[in-house]
Amino acid sequence: MVTLYDVARRAAVSTATVSRVVHGQDRVREATRIRVQQAIDDLGYVPDGAGQSLSRRRKDIIGMMCVERETAGQYDLETECLLYYDEVQRGVQARIRDSQWLLLSTFMQADGAAEPELSRLNPLSGKVDGILIAEGFPGSRYIQRLAARLPVVVIAGTLGAQAADVVAADNFSGAAALITHLIAHHGRRRLFHVDGPPNSPDAIQRRLALDHALRSNPQCQLIGTAQGIFSLCSGEQAGEELLARPRAALPDAVVCANDQMAIGVLRALTAADVRVPDEVAVTGFDDIYPARLVDPPLTTVRQPMRLLGERACTRLLDRIAHPSLSPAVQLLPTELVLRSSCGCPPGTVTRQPVKTLKPD
Numbered sequence: 001m002v003t004l005y006d007v008a009r010r011a012a013v014s015t016a017t018v019s020r021v022v023h024g025q026d027r028v029r030e031a032t033r034i035r036v037q038q039a040i041d042d043l044g045y046v047p048d049g050a051g052q053s054l055s056r057r058r059k060d061i062i063g064m065m066c067v068e069r070e071t072a073g074q075y076d077l078e079t080e081c082l083l084y085y086d087e088v089q090r091g092v093q094a095r096i097r098d099s100q101w102l103l104l105s106t107f108m109q110a111d112g113a114a115e116p117e118l119s120r121l122n123p124l125s126g127k128v129d130g131i132l133i134a135e136g137f138p139g140s141r142y143i144q145r146l147a148a149r150l151p152v153v154v155i156a157g158t159l160g161a162q163a164a165d166v167v168a169a170d171n172f173s174g175a176a177a178l179i180t181h182l183i184a185h186h187g188r189r190r191l192f193h194v195d196g197p198p199n200s201p202d203a204i205q206r207r208l209a210l211d212h213a214l215r216s217n218p219q220c221q222l223i224g225t226a227q228g229i230f231s232l233c234s235g236e237q238a239g240e241e242l243l244a245r246p247r248a249a250l251p252d253a254v255v256c257a258n259d260q261m262a263i264g265v266l267r268a269l270t271a272a273d274v275r276v277p278d279e280v281a282v283t284g285f286d287d288i289y290p291a292r293l294v295d296p297p298l299t300t301v302r303q304p305m306r307l308l309g310e311r312a313c314t315r316l317l318d319r320i321a322h323p324s325l326s327p328a329v330q331l332l333p334t335e336l337v338l339r340s341s342c343g344c345p346p347g348t349v350t351r352q353p354v355k356t357l358k359p360d
Contacts, residue, residue: 006045007040011032013035013036017036018036018040021040022040022126046146062092063105063127064132065108065121066089066135067107067108068108068109088155088312089309091309092312092313094310095309095314128150129151130319130320131152132152132316133153133157151316151320153313155309156202158201163327164327165327165329166327166328166329167315167330168330168332170334171202171206171209172205173334173356174206174335175209176213177355178255178283180216181338182252182253182343186253186342186343188220188281189219189252190221190253191214191220191255192254192255194254195207195228195257196228196230197229202257210255231264232260232267234261235261235265236267238254238261239254239266242268242269243269252281253280253282254281254282256282258285259291259298261284262282262284262298262341263284263291277296277340282341283299283342285300286301287302294341297341298341300339301354302337333353337350
């Protein structure tokens with residue numbers, strides 16, 4: 001097991017300097033900080049929260065790491081409304097509200113679709129008994145190393161990953177039900193897809209569902225795709241890219257990997273006087289609160305965001321109490337939420353349970 005002393009030897013510094021870097025303190029020269037961080041990465045060192053206080057048995061604190069993919073160009077919707085992470089954190093808080101446990105959360109920046117610098121979890125890992133990672137990344141070696149030293153539960157992680165527990169919504173079944181509704185009930189044949197970050201497990205499952213629906217309906221075709229990052233701004237950019245086409249070349253429907261991007265697409269189409277859903281249907285995923293307020297109200301898939309937080313927190317507390325538990329996956333069901341952006345009559349508000357569908 002790699003120790004603090006191993007890092008200090010590799011970086012040719014004192015253990016106190018390594019500790020200051022790990023805890024994010026300022027009293028370290030930048031060149032030294034870089035050298036220590038490189039040693040940490042090379043050796044695969046993860047701070048052991050249990051060993052950082054001689055008097056500690058348990059701190060009664062759980063950590064939560066969230067990812068912020070965009071700071072510039074955010075809209076009022078994203079700064080004033082409860083969105084995905086807000087709902088998940090409320091679920092976590094609901095689980096621990098009547099206990100002695102506290103939640104310490106942090107947001108890490110990611111450059112667009114890139115994976116965030118997860119080594120910045122080092123300071124957090126030394127202050128908590130376990131960590132909730134609120135967005136999973138496939139094949140992250142750092143998460144594997146972290147889970148070997150500290151209880152970790154990944155929300156919206158890669159299904160079947162063996163390194164840590166995963167709690168996720170059934171994205172595949174939900175997205176497949178939504179696209180099938182567009183095709184079977186509204187006769188949409190020419191689809192355009194606004195994708196999520198390429199390394200997001202949720203986006204990957206929704207993308208696979210689109211492929212499945214197209215294979216099951218050979219009369220339909222995907223006429224294009226745009227890369228988004230789950231933000232309203234990236235959805236609006238995708239809509240503007242779509243509008244560069246001749247009017248006659250627009251798709252029948254735009255399938256967006258989340259609601260924020262769908263709202264961005266709606267804004268772009270409305271600004272160009274494209275009628276939704278008469279000319280182009282638009283759908284999202286998540287069922288965040290603003291989805292019901294836009295015009296037309298957004299057809300989407302509801303994932304149980306608060307329940308994700310509650311179940312993930314419960315699993316983390318179980319793992320803290322019983323560290324030898326084998327990693328497990330919990331897949332939570334979704335609901336199809338029909339409103340009028342897909343072509344249903346104005347005023348439609350229908351929620352339908354989604355049956356589990358296994359990927360091909």
